[in-house]
Amino acid sequence: MSAAVYGLPPAGLAEVPGDAVQLSPLIPGSARLEDCAEASLDSIAMLAPPGTVERRFVLAHALRALRPGGRLTALAPKDKGGSRLARELRDLGCAPGDEPRRHHRICTLDRPEAALPLAEAISAGAPRHIENIALCTQPGIFSWDRLDPGTALLLGVLPPVSGAGADLGCGLGILARALLAAPAVTKLVLIDIDRRAVEMARRNVGDPRAEFRWADLRTADSGLARLDFVVMNPPFHDGGAEDQALGQTFIRRAAESLRPGGTLWLTANAHLPYEAVLKASFRSVAQRAGANGYKVYEARA
Numbered sequence: 178m179s180a181a182v183y184g185l186p187p188a189g190l191a192e193v194p195g196d197a198v199q200l201s202p203l204i205p206g207s208a209r210l211e212d213c214a215e216a217s218l219d220s221i222a223m224l225a226p227p228g229t230v231e232r233r234f235v236l237a238h239a240l241r242a243l244r245p246g247g248r249l250t251a252l253a254p255k256d257k258g259g260s261r262l263a264r265e266l267r268d269l270g271c272a273p274g275d276e277p278r279r280h281h282r283i284c285t286l287d288r289p290e291a292a293l294p295l296a297e298a299i300s301a302g303a304p305r306h307i308e309n310i311a312l313c314t315q316p317g318i319f320s321w322d323r324l325d326p327g328t329a330l331l332l333g334v335l336p337p338v339s340g341a342g343a344d345l346g347c348g349l350g351i352l353a354r355a356l357l358a359a360p361a362v363t364k365l366v367l368i369d370i371d372r373r374a375v376e377m378a379r380r381n382v383g384d385p386r387a388e389f390r391w392a393d394l395r396t397a398d399s400g401l402a403r404l405d406f407v408v409m410n411p412p413f414h415d416g417g418a419e420d421q422a423l424g425q426t427f428i429r430r431a432a433e434s435l436r437p438g439g440t441l442w443l444t445a446n447a448h449l450p451y452e453a454v455l456k457a458s459f460r461s462v463a464q465r466a467g468a469n470g471y472k473v474y475e476a477r478a
Contacts, residue, residue, distance in 0.1 A: 178217075181242070183210060183235060184224035190281055191222040191250045202317070202372040205391045209372070210235065213242035220248045227257040231317035233265055234302020237295040240269060243288040249273075252283040270294050304377065312349050313380040315373050319348050319412065327410050327471040328352060331444035334466045334473055338362060340405030343434060345394060345427050346370075350378030352408050357384045366401060368392050370412075394430050395423070401434035408442045413449055425454045432458035435478040443474045 180197040185204075197220075200210040221239045225232045232253070239249055251266070251273075253259035259282035263275040266284055270293035273284040304315040307322060314321045320328070328348075332355055339361030344353045347367035356365055367382065368390045369375050375391045392399070411427035413420060424445060431441045441459065445451055447470050455462045459476035466473040 178208075179219040181208075181210075181213070181218055181220070182222045183239065184226070186222055186224045186250075186252060187279070187281070190252055190278060190283060191224075193222045194220070197222065203370055205370065205372070205393050207372070210238045210242065213238070215241055216244040216247075218242045218247055219244060221250070223249070223251045225251050225253040225258055225262060226317060227253070228317055229258065229261070230302050232258050232262075233269075233298040234316065236265060237269055237298035237302075240271070240288055240293055241295055241299070245288055245290040247288045248285065249288065250283065250285050252281045254281055256280075268294075269298065304373075310349075310351075312351070313377045314349055315377060318371055318374045318377060321349070324351065325410065326469055327444040327446065330466050330468055330471045331408070331410065331442060331473050335408070335442055338406045338440075342366070342404050342406035342408070343368065343399070343401055343431075345399075345407060345409040345431060346411050347378050347389075348374050348410070350381040352410070353378065353382050353387060356406075356408060357382065357386060362386060364388065366390060368394065368399065370394070395426050399430055399434055403436040404434050404439055405436065406440045406442070407431040407434060410444045413446065421449060424449055424451055428454050428458055432478060437478055439478045441474075441476040441478070443476065445472060445474075446470060447472045 178198045180194040181200050182193045182197040183200045199207040201207050253262055262282050262284045263273050266273045271286045273286040276283045302316050306313050328351055337359040341364040343366040345368055347369045353367050364386050366388045367378050370393045372391050375389050379389050409427055411424040413424050455476050462476045465475050
């Protein structure tokens with residue numbers, strides 16, 4: 178490949194060749210930016226991620242993969258890292274052009290011939306094991322360096338389960354590890370839209386009963402049927418903006434996947450309006466916990 182794109186730059190803000198290879202970890206089926214050979218690409222267009230460590234990691238890998246003279250177009254909303262893009266690229270040894278347009282900052286540059294100081298940014302954003310959660314993780318994954326309070330609340334009330342189940346939006350595999358502590362569990366499918374989360378969950382969940390899938394539950398049939406249980410802490414942001422329909426889709430997917438009498442355990446922020454879709458999708462619904470702005474529901478199919 179000679180051209181690549183990372184993420185989905187808004188139409189009209191970056192030129193993306195029709196044959197550009199997608200590299201985003203949030204678009205299932207994409208290639209891995211980290212696997213692109215050094216100096217192998219002629220161009221990369223990138224919607225840069227909002228997190229500082231993740232963004233610098235991605236920018237550094239893009240520069241590593243570009244041939245000398247190759248063109249990088251990187252953009253981001255002004256309030257989601259765009260205002261810092263040019264400075265970060267200068268820190269990586271480049272001299273970008275910087276243009277404001279449609280609430281974004283757009284940086285363009287041709288990769289310099291000289292060696293660039295990329296190692297620190299690549300190391301800072303790489304996978305690692307961190308002690309406070311005792312898991313393998315990577316910046317950019319949801320709650321990558323701490324236990325999410327909603328997950329913690331669910332862990333406090335989740336009973337032992339049995340049979341076959343799924344963890345929708347599995348993240349690092351924290352819920353999966355707790356579920357698989359029950360010997361009566363026969364199979365657990367872990368699904369996430371973030372390739373990095375699936376890779377880290379595979380490292381963190383060392384159990385032959387676990388199966389891992391990189392998939393977008395909004396667009397793909399989960400292929401799951403007649404499960405005994407589903408657990409989830411569903412996302413409610415898409416591209417940095419709140420999207421309550423995400424969690425509602427997860428709830429419907431769970432209902433489709435469970436056998437009659439199967440159980441869903443759901444944790445979510447207290448302000449999210451999931452009760453109506455739960456009651457429309459399940460035979461019975463009960464709140465089992467609520468604290469610190471989070472809630473846990475048990476629902477039976």
